[in-house]
Amino acid sequence: MQPQKLVNGLTAAAAALALAAAAMPAGASKVLPGKGKTVRPIEGPLAEEKFQARIIYRALEELGYRIAAPKQATYEIAHWRVNFRQADFFTAHWDPQHRGFFEKAGGDSNMQQLGVLIAGARQGYLIDKASYDAGITSLASLQEAKVAGRFDADGDGRADLVGCAPGWGCSEIIDHHLTRLGLQDLVKQHQGSYSRMMDDAIERHRQQQPIIYYAWSPYWVGAVLRLGKEVEWLRVGKAPDAAAGESLEFSGNDIKILANNNFLAENPAARKLFEIANIRASDVSVQNLKLRNGKNSDFDIDSQVSSWIIKNRVIFTGWLEEARKAADDARVASLQPQEELADE
Numbered sequence: 001m002q003p004q005k006l007v008n009g010l011t012a013a014a015a016a017l018a019l020a021a022a023a024m025p026a027g028a029s030k031v032l033p034g035k036g037k038t039v040r041p042i043e044g045p046l047a048e049e050k051f052q053a054r055i056i057y058r059a060l061e062e063l064g065y066r067i068a069a070p071k072q073a074t075y076e077i078a079h080w081r082v083n084f085r086q087a088d089f090f091t092a093h094w095d096p097q098h099r100g101f102f103e104k105a106g107g108d109s110n111m112q113q114l115g116v117l118i119a120g121a122r123q124g125y126l127i128d129k130a131s132y133d134a135g136i137t138s139l140a141s142l143q144e145a146k147v148a149g150r151f152d153a154d155g156d157g158r159a160d161l162v163g164c165a166p167g168w169g170c171s172e173i174i175d176h177h178l179t180r181l182g183l184q185d186l187v188k189q190h191q192g193s194y195s196r197m198m199d200d201a202i203e204r205h206r207q208q209q210p211i212i213y214y215a216w217s218p219y220w221v222g223a224v225l226r227l228g229k230e231v232e233w234l235r236v237g238k239a240p241d242a243a244a245g246e247s248l249e250f251s252g253n254d255i256k257i258l259a260n261n262n263f264l265a266e267n268p269a270a271r272k273l274f275e276i277a278n279i280r281a282s283d284v285s286v287q288n289l290k291l292r293n294g295k296n297s298d299f300d301i302d303s304q305v306s307s308w309i310i311k312n313r314v315i316f317t318g319w320l321e322e323a324r325k326a327a328d329d330a331r332v333a334s335l336q337p338q339e340e341l342a343d344e
Helices: 012-022 047-062 075-083 099-104 129-133 139-143 145-149 170-180 194-206 261-266 268-276 281-292 298-311 313-343
Strands: 041-043 089-095 111-128 159-162 187-190 212-217 231-234 253-260
Touching: 041 047, 041 075, 047 089, 047 111, 047 268, 047 281, 047 298, 047 313, 075 089, 075 099, 075 111, 075 253, 089 111, 111 129, 111 261, 111 268, 111 281, 129 231, 139 145, 159 194, 170 187, 170 212, 194 212, 253 261, 253 268, 261 268, 268 313, 281 298, 298 313
Parallel strands: 041 089, 159 187, 159 212
Antiparallel strands: 089 253, 111 212, 111 231, 111 253
């Protein structure tokens, strides 16, 4: 068995506990509405989403909940599991991108989309700045074989587009765009390990080769291939037979928390937390870059969460106070009918 790595004279475990203790202000309320309850989160496949999820887990722990080891699933399956209460909540629901998953899995009959955990998430296509400056400003520009061939990395004559893994939701949107623009024979969407594909694209860019890829924010890619310096966003463009008013552009998204209705009814403190918790997209991007640069162990992520809580102590404590108040209000409301009956 390997000894634990020392961090400033402390073991990794001791250091994490010290950071967690420091994250809470002195005199913080110890009311525990979640005492004795276990909650079951489910997570998507991306390590870059663990940071914001664990901030929520830490808040729930401060409310007294025990967090079960998170299960992992594709985004679509995560929606089904929340619907059937095989999991209680999911912190990576993109609205509106995952709305199809939400409706297919049962919609609001068993689930709710709560709050705005991360506002203004953006997604779309980007290309190297040299190609953009040369006049390639929309995906529709690739309808010309010569333009598409500029992004051919494997010699088959088609543009090689870094796309999404199957089951992410964005892969279906990309396929739809390629179909509507008539690009199936000119552009190939590569699917697989997104990080590995982006590593290849970044290396090609370093060799001054043209690149085209799908990306979103918050994510570490934006800190490596910087907008306006190395890359530019592409418009999608109009389909040749587009109906009046039809738009193929990506819509903006907010990342929300998806939760089971029964769980929410039984846990007013958790419900209030999910409704009000908000994390800046820029904070997530900064943390994601740390993961990219090797600070990606469970200890690293937990330490990053503790550091975020320390820096945002007033905000974090405010979440807890509102959640405790919601639980207390629900308790009082549940007693009211009995009190009125006793008066009679």
